[in-house]
Amino acid sequence: MITIPTVHALLLAGVLFLLGFIGVMVRRNIIFILLGLEIMLNASGLAFIAAGFHWGRPDGQIMFLFILAMAAAEVSVGLALVLQLYHRIHTLDADQANKMRG
Amino acid sequence: MVQLLWLIPALPLAGFVILALAGSRLPRRLSAVTGVGTMGVSAALTVWIAAGFLQGLPGHPAYSRIVWSWLAVGGLKVGISFYLDALTLTMMLVITGVGFFIHLYAAEYMAEDEGFSRFFAYMNLFVCAMLILVMADNLLLLYLGWEGVGLCSYLLIGFWYTDPANGYAARKAFVVTRVGDTAMAVGLFLLFDQLGTLQIQDLMIRAQGAWTAGSFLPTIAALLLLGGAVGKSAQLPLQTWLPDAMAGPTPVSALIHAATMVTAGVYLIARTHVLFTLAPAVMAVVAIVGAATLVLAGFSALTQKDIKRVLAYSTISQIGYMFLALGVGAWAAAVFHFMIHAFFKALLFLGAGAVIHAMNDEHDMFKMGGLRREMPLTFWTFLIGSASLAALPLVTSGFYSKDLIIWQAFASVQGGIGLWAAALAGAFLTSLYTFRMVFLTFAGPTRTPVTKRPGRAINIAMVVLAVLSLFAGFLEIPNTLGGGVHLFSGFIQNTLPATVLAVSREAYESLFEWISGGTALLGVAIIYVLILRVPDFTSALAGSPTGKLLHRYWFSGWGFDALYDRILVRPYVFLARIDRDDIIDSFFDLISWFGGLAHRVLSITQNGRMRTYAAGLAIGAAVVVGMAVLL
């Protein structure tokens, strides 16, 4: 039986979340920004699983399931939007989509 | 009958409202009827009330009537309340009576003017304001009337507004009198602060109780009120506006700048005489101001070319007489002279107007001449008025009123030989310039042909005033001339105290009468010779270097305009130029500039980049979570 302190799992989740967030903020390529988002979602799912492990209940996994469903929907719509944006600005540089400035 | 007191100012006010709102749509005849009619009814009412008042004497020397409560703020309680006594009644009779005849005159004089109804609207408003001034029971209401007449003076001087020179003259009048008005306002503040009321009768009683004669406070208060009086009455040093005010139509000059508005200062001092008697130093100042003004203005009048300017300087000079009388405590004499002066000065102005009208708007006396044959009625009435002004002995009203002042300038306890000499010199100058005016205008060859003869309205007005100029003087005859009649001074003594004469000087009355009578006649004789007998000698005298210098100096009113320009106008314009960009306003510009700066700074954050926004979100979330965790 695994005996890991739940804190370590949550710490791992935190680290992954932070890495994903850094990826969102630093990268200019839209695809990479979306990847960072996925990493963040995953990390939060890990946190739920860790919590479920701590309490020994299935609720953690159920939350993870919902997060998964939501991530799937979000990715599909997000990538469709990326396609549309690419049609418009002909580049994947997020900084080029700055018509809303001023 | 005193219940109808409020109607007297209300009727001209109604006339103003009607003419202001609907005047341009009314036919001329109706405007004239409204304008003159309200005056007529007011005058009739005044006469009726006067009759009732005279019957009520001696038991009832004064009436007070409150019409409406105006202000009740803190300790100040001021109402629209009227006060009727001998002094007020005299003023009211003159204002409405002379005013009515001047309005009648103006109905014909201004008949071809475009702004006919506007003219009568302003005139009616003026009469209403003047009546409020003299009937006011408290100083604040008096100040209301004071400002009202100032406003109407401005409106009427600049009546022909299309000519900018008229506008400047009106502005000058307003600004100069404003200086005086401000002093008067400060005086009101002082009086209220020290004595706690502005009710005139109340004020006088409290002043007598609280202040001793000659102390600092009444002197300051009286001096400030004197400032206001000096401004409105065009005395030294605020006399510069009156000659330029002749830019207005002649009926305006007659009513406002001869008979009524300029005498408001005299009224003010007479009304608050208790305060002035508490400040003998200020009384002396009043007398000296009056004496100096009357002499200076006399010299200036001697050199003028424009007939109306002669009359303007003459008005300044005559009001100087009234101030002189007030300064030596000759209250009754001052008020009496005011009344007589109103009659003959209005008459002179009306006559001058008739002449100007006939000469097709020619003002220069040197271009007139020989009108004695062309306009006989005008000539005789004008002659009567001039005789009254020069105070020709025995037959004219002016003799009785002016010589009373000249005598009391010497005989009163506060008078003396110096003041008497000034008054006598002034009388001499008066007859000189008056008859110079008469001879230049009416005698000699006709230089400009007459185009228009005066009509009935003008003639009626002039005749009535001529009769008054001849016979009104008989109300007050000195004791040395057959027993003496003291109807007027007796009447006025219900309000103003009797003049105290220095006992040692009383014996000289007869002698002084002869001297003043003789001076007037001497003046007439000299000027007759100079103008009509030896005109070449006169022009040679005027053309000499000294003559030229004196002429220039007197012609410009002793250089006051130039002086004020140098010491007041130029520094002010200089400062205004420095402040051209409005330094005070730039502080508020700072606020808007700062708003712009903040805008520019904040719009840098709106760079349209998603990553920046995400970063902002993240930092904000981190800060909030940190605060939630730590705090």
Added chain:
Amino acid sequence: MNVLFYIAASVAVICTIMVITNLNAVHALLYLIVSLLSLALIFFLLGAPFAAALEVIVYAGAIMVLFVFVVMMLNPESQTIRSRKQLLRPWIWLGPAVPAAILLGELIYVLTAGSGTFSVNAGVGPHALSRTLFGPYVLGVELASILLMAGLVGAYHLARPEARRMPEGDDR
């Protein structure tokens, strides 16, 4: 047994760092897949086998593949790819291969170690999970299905080629 967790955790972290610092999109995706696999292992170790399975099937299997498809379709930065082609060295594919091998080792160990005392069902198994899912959480399930439907329709509509002319208003 605990050490397995830490090894998998470090693999996940290293691979994630490689994801976010990569220049090539496809390479980053591959690293992400390895990271997801290690996370699946962690789920398994934390007693959530069903979640582990789902992680591999749905996340690594479906979502990442979708990403790969889109990246291929967009074909950006061909210049970078070209320049990268020159630099295509063995350690480019060695990067994801090593962590994957580590994971593989762990998996083999987990599956073969012990005498079956390591119960796969230690923790919460699928049976209990499904009972809870269709019990108290059935509303969430329905909502998730609606969400997926909406996502489907939205993605279809948004990703269409310019069938309908969009107003070209971005020149303002």
